Amino acid sequence: MLHPELISMENEVFRVYLGWTAVLVIKIFAMSILTGLTRFATATFANPEDLLSPKLKVKFDDPNVERVRRAHRNDLENIVPFLIIGLLYTLTNPSAFLAINLFRAVGIARIVHTLVYAVVVIPQPARALSFFVAAGATVYMAFQVMVTAAF
Amino acid sequence: MLHPELISMENEVFRVYLGWTAVLVIKIFAMSILTGLTRFATATFANPEDLLSPKLKVKFDDPNVERVRRAHRNDLENIVPFLIIGLLYTLTNPSAFLAINLFRAVGIARIVHTLVYAVVVIPQPARALSFFVAAGATVYMAFQVMVTAAF
């Protein structure tokens, strides 16, 4: 069963979904800021009109900038599908305890993923683990949505 | 007219939307797995901390890895906008027959797109056709949403 009335602040699952969604959206925008700061720190610009000095040339292979851009792209691949499936999963009226902890797992794992990938660079398997925690929780929610749709 | 009560399992259009959304979200995550498998198969890693042996170097130009990454990015460009506009289109109370077949068209076309792009590599116009079927269906839904919003 699906219930539109689950879209309500009375529903703690929806409230937790909202909170983590807002945090993760702000986190995605923080990646844009981090990319910009890393571009300025390394004088790496992708467009001629961005060059701060006529002595600079466009550059696409700075390892620090590219690392931040990979982390950013990884967010788009993982966080964005979660934002949609998390909302639909909330509508399937899941166990509050399970749903809230799945949302927390995704939110915390994706923040850890960026920290170990693009901020402090911690050896593997730190990044792989944080990736799989968030991906596993999101795929589980998608399966639950699929089961709800099928029956 | 929009009706929040259309967000219900009583509404077959919403149920079909849910089903294809879940399938396509799992499909997006499958691209991450396929990228990882292709990286291991070709020993192509983008980060020093990922290198399995001190003899390896980071590498960004393996054609197989890059092909999977292009297919993955193409999913983000096409599937993600569908997931949002498909939900809003459902809320416009469309003809069930049309809506259900549009969702099927997007879901099947996007799976075919990946198969012919990154799994078996079939000559054009296979990929172009699957791209345009899904894109055309999604843009049609967006136009219907725009018309509903305007009147």
Place this chain on the structure above:
Amino acid sequence: MLHPELISMENEVFRVYLGWTAVLVIKIFAMSILTGLTRFATATFANPEDLLSPKLKVKFDDPNVERVRRAHRNDLENIVPFLIIGLLYTLTNPSAFLAINLFRAVGIARIVHTLVYAVVVIPQPARALSFFVAAGATVYMAFQVMVTAAF
């Protein structure tokens, strides 16, 4: 408070959200078309099966194609999070005047961003300004959603 009944054509905020969402989704697909046209105009193809003539080779560094692809990726980083947070922000029952103008700001700024980035190429700070207007409005909405979730 959140109200599922805000998902209604009676709610002008939701109607404006719907309109801009539809426009921005169509705009994202227009980037695919623009990429394709620029690929044909410059004979720059990323896959062997796309080559129009046996004399051509795959090519990844055409500056015009890469510029359009950067603008497209920037849309995924910025428009897609807005589409989700804009819907949730609508559910927080915001001031209609403020919400409608925030949606307009995002919609217009993102169209201007593409025009100055990939269509006519206007010197900075045109692109930076359009980026920050849309990003600022979206992050503001995310903060409002977070505050609503917390209290």
